[in-house]
Amino acid sequence: MPYCRNCGGELFENSTVCPRCAAPRGTGVNFCPNCGKPTGPAMVMCPQCQTTFENIDPSMGTPSPKSKTAAGLLGIFLGAFGVHNFYLGYTAKAVIQLVITLLTCCMCSPIAGIWGLVEGILILCGNISVDGKGYPLCD
Ligand SMILES: [Zn+2]
Ligand SMILES: [Zn+2]
Known part of the structure; x- marks a missing residue:
């Protein structure tokens, strides 16, 4: 089960936005997308499960949508x-x-x-x- 990087809530496998905070999936810096443990803005890897991730500020929205x-x-x-x-x-x-x-x-x-x-x-x-x-x- 993936987690919202913004609020740490659980996401469905196919959801593109968080049902709790409406952040686009993968945006946010606060939680690990794999295990849901809290992370910091400077982190690029989860200390708990070693998942690596990009830090995308949700206020910047979806990065350059494809046409x-x-x-x-x-x-x-x-x-x-x-x-x-x-x-x-x-x-x-x-x-x-x-x-x-x-x-x-x-x-x-x-x-x-x-x-x-x-x-x-x-x-x-x-x-x-x-x-x-x-x-x-x-x-
Ligand atoms: Zn959320
Ligand atoms: Zn993790």
Whole structure:
């Protein structure tokens, strides 16, 4: 169970904002996101569970939201290379798409390309609405 970094409350696995204090997930400096132990603003690692984290001030809001339109178009035109997933921070998926295309000397690039195309459309339609860190996309 992840914890809110701002108030220490428990979050659902898929929640993007804290149900208690409404801070976007991952923002705040007060609590460990993994075990919920209190942390300080200068800490980058939890003394309890050794989880490392970034300190994001909740008053700064979500750091530079990714563009839905840009990600969708990247998926449609460059999906075979996983560019849209690199952009959104879905690195593992992006590497798989890139590897499929490169390892088969582009012979399987239509497969990765169609995969990317479908994801691009899903992004534009709002079916994929968060980036790899769970932050909502902007238009
Ligand atoms: Zn909270
Ligand atoms: Zn911890």
